[in-house]
Amino acid sequence: MAAAGPPATPRCADCRHFRSTATEIEAMLPGVRSLSSAYAAIRADDGLCGLHDRYLSARSRCAGYSPRATP
Amino acid sequence: MPTTASLTTNDAPLPSSGWRELWLKEDWWAIWIGLGLVFVAILLFSSGGSLRWLAVAPQKWSHGSEVVTQLREHALQYLALFALFAASFGAGGAALGIPLRRFLPAFAAIFVVSTGLYFLGLWDQAAHYNLEPPLVALGLGLLLANTVGVPRWVGAGLRVEFYIKIGIVLLGAGLPLTLISWAGPVAIVQAGVVSLATFGTIYFVAIRLGLDRRLAATLGTGGAVCGVSGAIAIGGAVGAKREQVSIAISLVVAWAIIMIFVLPLAARSLGLSTGVAGAWIGTSEFADAAGLAAAQTYGAYAGTVAGIAGHADDAVNAFTLMKVIGRDMWIGVWAFVLSVIATTRWERTGIEGRADAGEIWRRFPKFVLGFLLASALVTLLASGHVYGDYKKLIVPTVVAPLQALRTWAFTFAFLSIGLTTRVREFVAVGARPFYAFAAGVLINVVLGFILSTQVFAGFWQSLGH
Numbered sequence: 424m425a426a427a428g429p430p431a432t433p434r435c436a437d438c439r440h441f442r443s444t445a446t447e448i449e450a451m452l453p454g455v456r457s458l459s460s461a462y463a464a465i466r467a468d469d470g471l472c473g474l475h476d477r478y479l480s481a482r483s484r485c486a487g488y489s490p491r492a493t494p
Numbered sequence: 495m496p497t498t499a500s501l502t503t504n505d506a507p508l509p510s511s512g513w514r515e516l517w518l519k520e521d522w523w524a525i526w527i528g529l530g531l532v533f534v535a536i537l538l539f540s541s542g543g544s545l546r547w548l549a550v551a552p553q554k555w556s557h558g559s560e561v562v563t564q565l566r567e568h569a570l571q572y573l574a575l576f577a578l579f580a581a582s583f584g585a586g587g588a589a590l591g592i593p594l595r596r597f598l599p600a601f602a603a604i605f606v607v608s609t610g611l612y613f614l615g616l617w618d619q620a621a622h623y624n625l626e627p628p629l630v631a632l633g634l635g636l637l638l639a640n641t642v643g644v645p646r647w648v649g650a651g652l653r654v655e656f657y658i659k660i661g662i663v664l665l666g667a668g669l670p671l672t673l674i675s676w677a678g679p680v681a682i683v684q685a686g687v688v689s690l691a692t693f694g695t696i697y698f699v700a701i702r703l704g705l706d707r708r709l710a711a712t713l714g715t716g717g718a719v720c721g722v723s724g725a726i727a728i729g730g731a732v733g734a735k736r737e738q739v740s741i742a743i744s745l746v747v748a749w750a751i752i753m754i755f756v757l758p759l760a761a762r763s764l765g766l767s768t769g770v771a772g773a774w775i776g777t778s779e780f781a782d783a784a785g786l787a788a789a790q791t792y793g794a795y796a797g798t799v800a801g802i803a804g805h806a807d808d809a810v811n812a813f814t815l816m817k818v819i820g821r822d823m824w825i826g827v828w829a830f831v832l833s834v835i836a837t838t839r840w841e842r843t844g845i846e847g848r849a850d851a852g853e854i855w856r857r858f859p860k861f862v863l864g865f866l867l868a869s870a871l872v873t874l875l876a877s878g879h880v881y882g883d884y885k886k887l888i889v890p891t892v893v894a895p896l897q898a899l900r901t902w903a904f905t906f907a908f909l910s911i912g913l914t915t916r917v918r919e920f921v922a923v924g925a926r927p928f929y930a931f932a933a934g935v936l937i938n939v940v941l942g943f944i945l946s947t948q949v950f951a952g953f954w955q956s957l958g959h
Contacts, residue, residue: 453740453921454916464859465857465858469729483846485846
């Protein structure tokens with residue numbers, strides 16, 4: 424049986440740098456609501472990464488992952 | 495003041511998607527509301543009633559006194575219609591996170607102004623003064639938003655895409671499934687050719703000008719597939735920088751609004767039939783809402799402007815087939831392909847992307863399912879009747895009221911476009927992105943024109959028959 428590899432870095436969806444609510448997206452990408460919407464299905468669960476200043480899929484991963492504080 | 499929200503860390507838990515999408519995405523709410531209305535219309539028809547009373551709409555008028563008379567005679571119907579929209583849109587908005595107490599006053603204002611615009615379009619001199627409701631709604635909104643400003647409390651009701659998606663689902667009820675299956679493949683071929691050519695042009699011009707590949711792809715899909723929605727879908731799929739997505743949004747919005755005015759004007763000067771013009775607009779406009787504004791404007795020329803052949807609905811129907819079936823539906827495929835290329839071939843960004851075929855469904859514009867289901871339901875209802883009975887019984891009691899509700903939804907959207915478009919929010923795009931996108935616009939418009947008016951002209955002309 425193959426040995427299990429090191430655990431993968433958790434995905435951006437669970438990272439404290441990742442902002443993905445529709446309200447946040449519409450505030451941070453001005454103009455998006457004039458001919459589209461942050462509530463649209465095509466956006467899937469993308470969000471903005473504060474660490475890299477990139478718009479990313481929530482399934483992305485990076486070495487800068489930092490977990491959200493437990494509420 | 496432009497919004498300058500900053501990115502900071504976030505400790506709030508992120509709701510997972512999956513089944514929650516069914517009430518957390520506006521596409522699904524467009525389906526629940528649109529299909530719900532179609533079901534109610536069919537149920538009422540089956541029990542000998544009709545949605546007609548509720549789906550009140552202004553009628554042609556010549557003098558202001560007639561408007562007052564119409565409003566007085568149908569006041570209760572207008573109130574009931576407002577209550578229907580406010581309750582259903584408000585429920586959807588609340589589920590999406592827009593508090594009802596904020597949405598309702600905003601929507602009330604939008605409903606009142608939209609009623610005025612709807613009446614304006616039915617003035618018997620409207621065509622003479624070029625007062626097409628979509629253009630007036632857009633112009634009025636742009637003027638207010640960019641001069642005196644829009645009160646903050648109105649902002650909660652300005653949901654362009656929500657209204658337009660509900661309208662498109664309702665539009666499905668007026669398009670027989672047989673027509674969609676007949677015209678759909680042609681729309682897919684025509685839109686496919688133009689989308690590939692437009693994307694290729696923007697992408698390769700952008701690369702030749704030294705722009706980043708992720709920006710090139712984001713610009714390319716914004717111009718070739720579905721406007722701002724295409725830009726944000728691909729921006730996320732390839733991991734574009736925030737600034738790059740903002741550049742694509744600004745370019746798409748600016749060009750789309752210009753095209754709302756230019757395409758109907760150009761088609762009118764060329765005397766194109768409504769079906770052909772709708773196909774051209776569907777191929778060459780960038781966003782659904784902008785294109786529907788242009789197509790509805792052009793449809794209104796039928797019967798009012800000399801030399802414009804076809805039925806008013808042909809323009810909107812051809813546009814929808816081309817844009818929704820030919821272009822929007824494929825955004826997930828574009829996202830999947832480009833995310834694979836981005837993760838395997840483009841320069842590393844320090845972020846590990848995940849490309850999988852699930853992207854195709856995750857980004858699928860789900861409201862298209864509502865559009866197809868609405869069409870299937872009414873087609874099923876009509877299948878038990880001969881054509882004469884369909885025209886005499888089903889059209890006035892089921893299809894026409896749903897068309898009236900659709901026109902209302904589109905009017906809310908057209909007004910919202912103008913009121914949410916603030917020129918000062920556009921980011922400085924720079925010359926190179928502008929040139930790349932402009933090259934794509936040129937190819938898009940010319941190729942769309944050739945395919946609509948030459949290659950498939952006969953097909954689009956006969957759409958209404």
